[in-house]
Amino acid sequence: MFDLKTEQIKTLALYIHIPFCATKCVYCDFNTYAGIEHLIDSYIHALNLEIQLWGKKLNTPKLSTIFFGGGTPSYLRASQLTELIQSISETFHIESNIEITLEANPEDINNQKLSEYRRIGINRLSIGIQALDDRLLKILGRRHDAESSIDALNKTLDFGFANTSADLMYGLPNQSLEDWCKTLEMVSGLGLPHLSIYCLGLEKGTPMAQSVELGKLPDPDPDLAAEMYEFTVKQLGDLKYRHYEISNWAKPGFESQHNINYWENQFFLGLGPGAHSYMPGIRFSNIKSPREYIMRMENISNALEVSRNMQDGTQIIDELENISVNTEILDTLMMGLRLETGVSEASYFKRFGHSLYQKWNVTIDNAISDGLIKWDKNNTRHKPNRHLQLTAKGKILSNEVLARFFADAKS
Numbered sequence: 189m190f191d192l193k194t195e196q197i198k199t200l201a202l203y204i205h206i207p208f209c210a211t212k213c214v215y216c217d218f219n220t221y222a223g224i225e226h227l228i229d230s231y232i233h234a235l236n237l238e239i240q241l242w243g244k245k246l247n248t249p250k251l252s253t254i255f256f257g258g259g260t261p262s263y264l265r266a267s268q269l270t271e272l273i274q275s276i277s278e279t280f281h282i283e284s285n286i287e288i289t290l291e292a293n294p295e296d297i298n299n300q301k302l303s304e305y306r307r308i309g310i311n312r313l314s315i316g317i318q319a320l321d322d323r324l325l326k327i328l329g330r331r332h333d334a335e336s337s338i339d340a341l342n343k344t345l346d347f348g349f350a351n352t353s354a355d356l357m358y359g360l361p362n363q364s365l366e367d368w369c370k371t372l373e374m375v376s377g378l379g380l381p382h383l384s385i386y387c388l389g390l391e392k393g394t395p396m397a398q399s400v401e402l403g404k405l406p407d408p409d410p411d412l413a414a415e416m417y418e419f420t421v422k423q424l425g426d427l428k429y430r431h432y433e434i435s436n437w438a439k440p441g442f443e444s445q446h447n448i449n450y451w452e453n454q455f456f457l458g459l460g461p462g463a464h465s466y467m468p469g470i471r472f473s474n475i476k477s478p479r480e481y482i483m484r485m486e487n488i489s490n491a492l493e494v495s496r497n498m499q500d501g502t503q504i505i506d507e508l509e510n511i512s513v514n515t516e517i518l519d520t521l522m523m524g525l526r527l528e529t530g531v532s533e534a535s536y537f538k539r540f541g542h543s544l545y546q547k548w549n550v551t552i553d554n555a556i557s558d559g560l561i562k563w564d565k566n567n568t569r570h571k572p573n574r575h576l577q578l579t580a581k582g583k584i585l586s587n588e589v590l591a592r593f594f595a596d597a598k599s
Contacts, residue, residue: 192245193468199250200467201449202280204235204272205460206258207478214329214399217391219462219476220259227478232268234485236275238459238504241488243279246457250281253446254288256310262292266304273308287312287351287445294332294340302347312351312444313344314384320371324360327405329395341378351442353382358420359413360388361396361405368416369423376427381442385420386435387413414584421580432528434583451527453520472508513540518597521548522590530564530577544576551596552576560589 205219208231212222254276256269269290276282289312290305297315305313319325320334332340344352354375358368375383388408390397399405421431429437433451436444449456458465461481464473475481484503511519517540524531536544545552555561560582564575582589 196468197249199252200455201253202251203458204256205463206261208263209260214395217394230482234482237485237489239275239279255446256290261290262296270308294337297340313349314353317354318357320374356385357388358416359408381439383437434526451523453523469511472505474504475506530575532575534573551592
């Protein structure tokens, strides 16, 4: 495949990409596709081949988490998910209490599917609600309505999926602060243990971005979006949700372990078209086309039957980047500061061999003076294992904080 320091990979998170959707939402720029359902069976076969390929390459490492994302993983039949989980369990080391997340759309949730999900070991569901206003759901191009969203969430909780999350979006065209407050109050009243809440980003080339450019939809107001975020922080804080990452809130013990792995800049393996991976000193992504991915995986399988040469696996790699230590440091800061716990000075020293403060003292002191970051131990120096964290102001202006570290790295 390519040179990997496999001896350094003891544990990693696994992401499985399911690119299929019944329809594609107008705001979505992810690597997802509608109208290619006829490829699903061939795709599952190709994924199984890639699972086996990496299991051999990495010498059967331990998995910390498994995450089925998309796309719409709930679009698959339970038998297809069963096949994938069985293949993973035969190829990687999986402990009995591992977090296994499946992204789902509300319209796919029913008692039969919930029963099948539980049977095959899925223990966390992330349900894409996005809004609880039929007018806004129509603007987003979603296939469900508000009533079916609430029904799906209640059904999931009642069925015994204690670890259930809902995805919501704010800063939408034609969304008022009152609209957002109503949505948040409705969702938070359901007793969900986890909420992922994102501000809409208008991605170039999407139908929604084009509608805004043509004046068919108003351009969302960033100041209004900031008000919505501030209301969210207060509302969920009052309800005892832990704001453990800039866009994520959880009741204690229900934080997404898979995403924490990303934010702590730990190793992960992504399988399927367009999936990204991060290994020691390297990161890469697969080709994006599902058709091309299926074809190349078949070619790899045939080549391995003849030569057993793991180098043949490079056929599905699209982009590959060698990571310098400086890039790894900046990535660790960029993602770690998103967490409520921040960046541990002791962990930073253990990983990189130098002091966090000594390297970044000017940037840190200036950002502290501007009220953007803080040390968790009252800004005092020389405390053991203190953590560098964003303030409330810093969370709103997180991009500016990170830009300061990048500018310091270049100077």
